[in-house]
Amino acid sequence: MRATDLPSADWRKSSYSGGEAGQCVEIAANLVASHxxxxxxxxxxxxxxxxxxxxxxxxxxxxxxxxxxxxxV
Known part of the structure; x- marks a missing residue:
């Protein structure tokens, strides 16, 4: 799946992601219920x-x- 497959996604960065350019994970919590x-x-x-x-x-x-x-990693 690609970002274009979820145009209504409201991405937010995880609070567990590092502040540097290292381990950065985002989730689209607004789509959990519908998907x-x-x-x-x-x-x-x-x-x-x-x-x-x-x-x-x-x-x-x-x-x-x-x-x-x-x-x-």
Whole structure:
């Protein structure tokens, strides 16, 4: 999926993203209810691919980040 596939997306940067030009993730929370998924993209590549995670998978992903269970690349 690409950004052009979600023209009504209201992208916001994750509070867990670094302030530098490093790990920057954005989500379009306004589309969760209508699409049943959480659209995610790299803020450094706004026209690039979009990953869509089911809400339960996204919740597990965020819990893993908060718990420090996911390493950095």
């Amino acid at each position: 049943g998924m959480v659209p995610i993209r790299d803020s450094k590549a706004p026209t690039g691919p979009i990953l869509g995670l089911r809400v339960d998978a996204f919740s597990s992903f965020v819990a893993g980040i908060k718990a420090g269970q996911l390493g950095t």
